Amino acid sequence: MPSDPIVTTSKLLSFVLRHRPDSIGLQLDPQGWADVDELLARLRADGKAIERTLLERVVRENDKQRFAFDADGTKIRASQGHSVEVDLALQPQTPPPVLYHGTASRFLKSILAEGLRAGARHQVHLSSEVQTAMNVGMRYGFPVVLRVDAARMQLAGAVFYQSDNGVWLTDAVAPRYLSVMERGAIAV
Numbered sequence: 001m002p003s004d005p006i007v008t009t010s011k012l013l014s015f016v017l018r019h020r021p022d023s024i025g026l027q028l029d030p031q032g033w034a035d036v037d038e039l040l041a042r043l044r045a046d047g048k049a050i051e052r053t054l055l056e057r058v059v060r061e062n063d064k065q066r067f068a069f070d071a072d073g074t075k076i077r078a079s080q081g082h083s084v085e086v087d088l089a090l091q092p093q094t095p096p097p098v099l100y101h102g103t104a105s106r107f108l109k110s111i112l113a114e115g116l117r118a119g120a121r122h123q124v125h126l127s128s129e130v131q132t133a134m135n136v137g138m139r140y141g142f143p144v145v146l147r148v149d150a151a152r153m154q155l156a157g158a159v160f161y162q163s164d165n166g167v168w169l170t171d172a173v174a175p176r177y178l179s180v181m182e183r184g185a186i187a188v
């Protein structure tokens with residue numbers, strides 16, 4: 001099956017804009033923005049040329065809206081998921097009372113003992129939708145969905161942010177705020 005250029009370009013941009021801008025000699029500004037002209041030129045110089053129209057389609061049509069242009073369209077950044085140091089300058093927000101985290105069953109024991117940790121990314125990724133969490137969990141194996149008591153966490157002082165593409169972010173989730181959702185309770 002021929003690969004979808006939107007998907008392959010999205011993966012390339014995730015690699016460069018979230019994890020390894022240095023791999024093409026690119027520097028992100030402190031908020032994670034890259035100059036669009038420079039990004040295209042450096043990709044081209046690295047043998048990974050993409051057309052500007054394709055870049056625009058990826059920003060517009062990407063299934064999770066992973067990338068965003070700035071107001072005048074001269075800069076681009078990943079909306080979340082970075083491992084490089086960036087300050088997305090997100091404002092703290094009140095989350096819905098319940099959020100969800102999808103994971104693989106083999107991680108469950110460790111998560112229930114230690115809580116959710118950010119790992120390589122800056123923060124723990126949570127969703128307001130069970131289905132989205134389920135899809136995230138399926139990437140690593142047999143999916144399990146955890147219910148996160150965001151209301152109680154916030155009362156206890158936890159700070160939540162929402163990325164431009166709607167992902168809820170927080171530093172960590174302690175085990176006492178987690179419960180495993182019964183499969184019967186998940187309408188898929």
Ligand code: HQG
Nearest residue numbers: 066081102103104107110111114115116117119121125136
């Ligand atoms: C797990 C994708 C053991 C955690 C997705 C997850 C999402 C633990 C994995 C976004 C743990 C980290 C983020 C602990 C957490 N013990 N395992 N104490 N705490 N974990 O990929 O949340 O396609 O860094 O459950 O759709 O899976 O990239 O995070 O399984 O939105 O745009 O450690 O990435 O979006 O994995 O996914 P990840 P995630 P993109």
